[in-house]
Amino acid sequence: MEIALQEARAAAARGEVPVGAVVTDAAGQVLARAGNEVEARRDPSAHAELLALRAAAAATGDKLLPQATLWVTLEPCAMCAQATAFFRVKRLVFGAYDPKGGGVEHGPRIFSQPTCHHVPEVVGGVREGEAAALLREFFAGLR
Amino acid sequence: MEIALQEARAAAARGEVPVGAVVTDAAGQVLARAGNEVEARRDPSAHAELLALRAAAAATGDKLLPQATLWVTLEPCAMCAQATAFFRVKRLVFGAYDPKGGGVEHGPRIFSQPTCHHVPEVVGGVREGEAAALLREFFAGLR
Numbered sequence A, B: 001m002e003i004a005l006q007e008a009r010a011a012a013a014r015g016e017v018p019v020g021a022v023v024t025d026a027a028g029q030v031l032a033r034a035g036n037e038v039e040a041r042r043d044p045s046a047h048a049e050l051l052a053l054r055a056a057a058a059a060t061g062d063k064l065l066p067q068a069t070l071w072v073t074l075e076p077c078a079m080c081a082q083a084t085a086f087f088r089v090k091r092l093v094f095g096a097y098d099p100k101g102g103g104v105e106h107g108p109r110i111f112s113q114p115t116c117h118h119v120p121e122v123v124g125g126v127r128e129g130e131a132a133a134l135l136r137e138f139f140a141g142l143r
Helices: A001-015 A048-060 A078-084 A128-142 B001-012 B048-060 B079-085 B128-142
Strands: A019-024 A030-035 A070-074 A092-094 A120-121 B020-024 B030-035 B071-072 B091-096 B121-123
Touching: A001 A019, A001 A030, A001 A048, A001 A070, A001 A128, A001 B001, A019 A048, A030 A048, A048 A078, A070 A120, A078 B079, A092 A128, A092 B030, B001 B020, B001 B030, B001 B048, B001 B071, B001 B128, B020 B048, B048 B071, B048 B079, B071 B128, B091 B128
Parallel strands: A070 A092, A092 A120, B071 B091, B091 B121
Antiparallel strands: A019 A030, A019 A070, B020 B030, B020 B071
């Protein structure tokens, strides 16, 4: 999660909403890391999670990531949660909870839907305070 | 929708699940078109809708698509429905309903969530029979 937080800080420095993500393999080795690139790519779907998942699959040469853990500093939105299911990620660990935009513990609760074909293990609130502080500082700076 | 169906047929010919998507502007001109590329890209998030939305934004040079219509042969999943909201698409027109994987009229019903910031106009069932037949034939061929 330290690497995900580094990615979030780097995103903030680029003027992006500070969210970072890392994908690790069964041995805990980093397969891919990414920060939010919505502004840089002018692409509202360029969330850190999607970028990291895509890069991790490319790194392994495999379409699915059934041994992988996705670490992300913020509770994923519905788009990224559904993508996490599509990539068959084993475990999702996230930092801050997101009552407004989250899709795991809030809103559509993607993994609780009976139509969700794959449900990862989910651990929320890991280094929550640091992840939330980054977001708070970023949005305070915009005002 | 005819172009989206062409994209779906082309996807089937490549061995992809036959789903096609088109993004048009306010004047009805095609901004982008795409078929499913999950197998070709080895990327479970390479759904036709996400590819077409991203390409349409790149084509306009704008991050958001508030005048656009997304035409897709199948009810979008939760990932693509949420992306449709992020891109601020004005109107979503889809073909076949998808009780198993859909995220608009089924499952998480993304646009009905109080946390969904943008809700497009939605029209479902347009050339539904043709879109559904393509999918049925594709999956029958796999058996």
